[in-house]
Amino acid sequence: MGFVTDKQTLDDLNILGRYKSNSIFSIFNQTITIGGGRLLENMFQQPLTHAEAINERSKIFSFFETLNVSLPFDKEEFEIVENYLRSPESKNKIVAGFNITKSKLLHFIAHDREYELLREGLEKTIPLFSKLKPLMKTIEKASINTPYYNKAKKIADFLSSKHFDLVMEQSVLPSFPLTFQNILKFDYIFRGLFHNEIEGLLKELYELDVYITVSDVSIKKDFSYAKAVDKKEEFIDIKGMYHPCLSGAVKNDVHICKKQNVFFLTGANMAGKSTLMKSFGVAVYLAHMGFPVAASDMTFSIHEGIYTSINVPDNLEKGYSHFYAEVLRVKHVAEEVATNKQLVVIFDELFKGTNVKDASDGTIAIVDAFSKRNGTFIISTHIMEAGEALRKTNNKLFFKYLPTIVKGNVPTYTYTLHEGITDDRQGMMIIQNEKILDIINGNIN
Template sequence: MSFIADKQTLDDLQLLGKYDSSSIFSLFNRVRTKGGLQLLDQMFLRPMTDVEAINARSAVFRYFRDHAAEFPFQNETITAMVAYLEENREQSPVFSLIRMAKNKTLAGLTRDETYGREQEGLHACLLILRECRQLLRRVEQDGLHKGTPWAAWAEKAGQVLRHPQAAAFLDMPAEDELQLSQAARLRYLLAGAWKEQLLALIQATYELDVYIAVGAVAREKDFSFAVAYPRSANFLKATDVRHPRLDKGVPNSFGFSKDGNVLFLTGANMAGKSTLMKASGILLYLAHMGFPVAARELEFSVMDGIYSSVNVPDDLNKGYSHFYAEVLRVKKVAEEVSEGKRLFIIFDELFKGTNVKDAYDATLSVTAAFAGFTECFFIISTHIFEVGEALREIPSVRFVFLPTVMEGHVPRYTYRLQEGITTDRQGMIIIENEGILDML
């Protein structure tokens, strides 16, 4: 079963976007190869729901966070090697010799470039294999080829590098030109006998690229690693969570369980509600990827997906108002929850597109109804603190707020969660401080 996160959620949390410098993807994108970039993209698009797979990937990233490593390969050379392997296939040494002899003859008679490109491709493959041999020797000397995440790469590298005919080519001076018979033999080995093993080695090298890159981010940002539990555990415990894009973000802790599945969040404008909610969604999404998280500690039971409603747009083409778009969003979540899916839900300022009376009634009714789905976790924020008072009879709703401290006529925000409901409303104070009324 795949983890659910629709476009609205991905956009709300700014999770994807390799060309968006503010995205979470870009935060981790320090890979050096095109294949590594594609693999990183796949990981972001496909969070996992298998406990063992999540914890296994997390353990690999943790290892490379704790054991710094440099990725030793150049993207251009690996790309050239992959292109050569994908463009060529050879069935026998004899056919290889005939093909190479023909291409060399054409190069001399008509200046055909095929033979030259062949030589370039072979040299690129040799360069990568020489670098693999150097890396494998270091890994084995340090004893990392057994019992560490290096083992999978080392095994695939050894399958090629320990072939009886490999040493003759790898020990050649790098600047030497391959003779026709050598080039033909090497072509057969690369594009025939070793081809599948080489492609597996390249894939393992792409994985190594991602592991080293993500591990470096975790080390630099002081990220930790979550521990996943089966769905039946039905809990989430997060300590000192912050938004991963804020190096000096204020940490907050929160949790969910069957007996406390709704976090009802109040606070004034600019108090930090949206940032906290986005941080919690990003936290859970990255945790299901097995990636580092911006928290001191996170333990969670695996869920089926996440839905958010932070920046719900209207739709002029369909004639949807902002309020109706909000209603459709809540309806979508209600449908998913009613099907028995375990979901993490973020509602930021429910029904802000309508009048206060309707917003009060709708927020109260929807929150009370969602609280009954105890295998789902909800964070619901609102400015209408009166709703909270009406929800106090529901035992699974926990009330928290982000306070505002007034220093004279200037509000200061602590960004630290407190238990309870706040009645803070500083909208008019901010308007007055900006001198808008004086202008008018």
């Protein structure tokens, strides 16, 4: 079974979204090829659950960081080449020649565009293959002793095939547009004789596009690669963690292990609890993809999925209040946890939609129950009493908080984790600073 999650979690962490400028996907969505874009999206939708596969992929990304290479074409050029190569021709040389002759006649008699498109595609394809050959030779030579070597060698060997010698020679001659004889000759090589192999080559180029793109993003963003270890190790250790969409973000260290598998986080509203938990969830998700993460260093045991409850909406159509929607969310996650999967579970302020007493009692009961199950849990609250009660009775929890520093009557936030539980409560101070009561009472013109 693959890595499990759901739409609520993906929305909470803002993972997907081709057309969302602030999604995690959008950070990496810079591929040149359409096929590379599809492959990238597929990788985002299917995180890995085997340490060997994760580490192999991250090693390939890391290898491409050392190369500083780019694909020798742009998006528009490749689209023309891809459209040309996608339509196969007969492997029978006579039949293939007849088909091209027919399209040329139709072009001459009826101004049909098929022959011109074929010629244009071929004239873009020849120099592209010529530029790919030295690139793949460079990558092959550099990739010895890396997981990418076999693929690099396979592509380089194919491009060095004697059948392509004439193609490579043609690319250095000032002989475009191609003659009819050369079109017959070269088109047969690309769309007839080697069509199946070139279909495979296109898939390899999509993958190469993703490797180069992701490694470039990692360099620019100063990300790092996480190391995956076996599921039985049961820990996640992240140093210098921050949110990848924030510039100048404060970094924090988080270590959660089997001995203490519940991270109980307190802090006032606006102290940064939600951002820290989202940063953790995003790091876990990207790490299971083998992608670079926004952290200085990360080592983690394999988990089988992630579930969050950060922004739970009410459901007016079904008549659900915000509180009942929260309860149903907790129930759904509890059902998943009860299957004994090794999951990451993140809850931001349980039961916000009810009174403080019920929220506190519910938080204590749910957190205590979760601590007895497999998995890695982060639970936040601004109800310090719930933390104090759990600290007295449950040694599976460890407690950290995000502090608030009051300067004058203005709260400021460090966004840096501290040990313990905080009793920071600045809600009324913020209300007073915004002069809401003065506005209501008519004391402000």
